Amino acid sequence: MTLLAIIITNSNENIMQKVLVWDIPTRFFHWLLVASLLAQYATAEWFENAIQWHFYIGYFTLFLVVFRVLWGFVGTHYARFNSFVTGPRDVVNYVMTLFNKHSASSVGHNPLGGWFVIVMLVLVAVQAVSGLFMTDDIFLDGPYRQLADKETLALMNTLHHLAFDILLYVIALHIAAVIFYGVYKKQKLVPAMVHGKKESKTAGISDSRLVIALLVALLAGVIVYVAIDVFPPTPEVDEYYY
Numbered sequence: 001m002t003l004l005a006i007i008i009t010n011s012n013e014n015i016m017q018k019v020l021v022w023d024i025p026t027r028f029f030h031w032l033l034v035a036s037l038l039a040q041y042a043t044a045e046w047f048e049n050a051i052q053w054h055f056y057i058g059y060f061t062l063f064l065v066v067f068r069v070l071w072g073f074v075g076t077h078y079a080r081f082n083s084f085v086t087g088p089r090d091v092v093n094y095v096m097t098l099f100n101k102h103s104a105s106s107v108g109h110n111p112l113g114g115w116f117v118i119v120m121l122v123l124v125a126v127q128a129v130s131g132l133f134m135t136d137d138i139f140l141d142g143p144y145r146q147l148a149d150k151e152t153l154a155l156m157n158t159l160h161h162l163a164f165d166i167l168l169y170v171i172a173l174h175i176a177a178v179i180f181y182g183v184y185k186k187q188k189l190v191p192a193m194v195h196g197k198k199e200s201k202t203a204g205i206s207d208s209r210l211v212i213a214l215l216v217a218l219l220a221g222v223i224v225y226v227a228i229d230v231f232p233p234t235p236e237v238d239e240y241y242y
């Protein structure tokens with residue numbers, strides 16, 4: 001009986017099956033981030049008089065980043081930083097196999113992609129935080145504008161413009177990488193970011209931990225609320241406009 005159980009377990013390990021890899025919160029985070037960044041570009045560059053929306057969506061983007069950072073510690077296995085942030089040796093070993101069409105696909109992020117995720121999160125965080133110091137030069141000041149000296153404001157202004165330019169290249173590279181995996185390595189990553197499942201011999205996650213995700217979202221909301229509404233000083237009223 002025990003022998004039979006071992007044989008069944010071992011044979012199951014070698015069978016490719018659809019397993020859940022990306023939990024619902026990670027998938028929601030991803031596509032909401034894509035939508036938010038598009039909206040941020042549109043409200044800054046395409047639409048006139050949309051800067052108030054740019055502020056609101058910027059706060060939401062900040063919320064998304066704070067949520068993802070917390071989720072990287074308490075989320076499901078493949079969403080956790082310690083499952084995809086690896087040392088330089090793993091990254092180099094992985095890069096050696098990058099152009100090998102038959103190399104085994106990673107269940108979660110691969111070692112190179114894992115670091116790419118970190119770069120994207122840092123850039124979006126820099127973009128959102130520097131935005132808090134910006135002004136439209138007419139009516140609206142970011143909540144931290146009056147707290148900072150001239151040098152800091154100049155730095156934040158440079159960062160807000162520079163980080164987005166870098167982000168555009170990084171996003172282009174990200175999409176190119178996803179296409180490369182699909183076309184060259186025949187690994188369809190996009191459907192997995194939609195329905196969460198991948199073909200794998202390794203066990204997936206059992207569920208999306210939605211209750212914990214809700215608590216984490218609440219905590220992220222409180223952190224962002226305190227950061228943008230409670231902590232900054234009340235803006236001084238400019239008499240010129242009254």
Ligand code: HEM
Nearest residue numbers: 026030033034037108109110113117120171178189190193
């Ligand atoms: C504004 C543009 C985008 C940004 C900022 C972005 C950012 C990210 C981030 C941060 C992750 C890591 C997800 C996580 O672990 O939380 C990720 C993964 C992923 N993204 Fe995007 N993304 C963008 C656009 C896209 C688009 C347009 C596609 C589809 C063509 C896409 C497909 C994917 C896929 C398939 C993964 C999982 C990769 C893997 O299997 O390791 N992304 N993206």
Ligand code: HEM
Nearest residue numbers: 040044055058059061127128131132134135136142161164
């Ligand atoms: C991740 C979130 C954000 C993204 C992707 C983003 C993106 C951008 C972009 C692309 C521009 C145009 C830069 C240029 O012309 O070169 C811009 C300008 C600006 N952003 Fe953001 N931003 C974000 C968050 C914020 C936040 C949170 C605030 C304020 C609370 C803010 C306030 C501003 C202001 C005041 C401008 C200048 C608009 C003008 O020229 O009148 N941004 N942002």
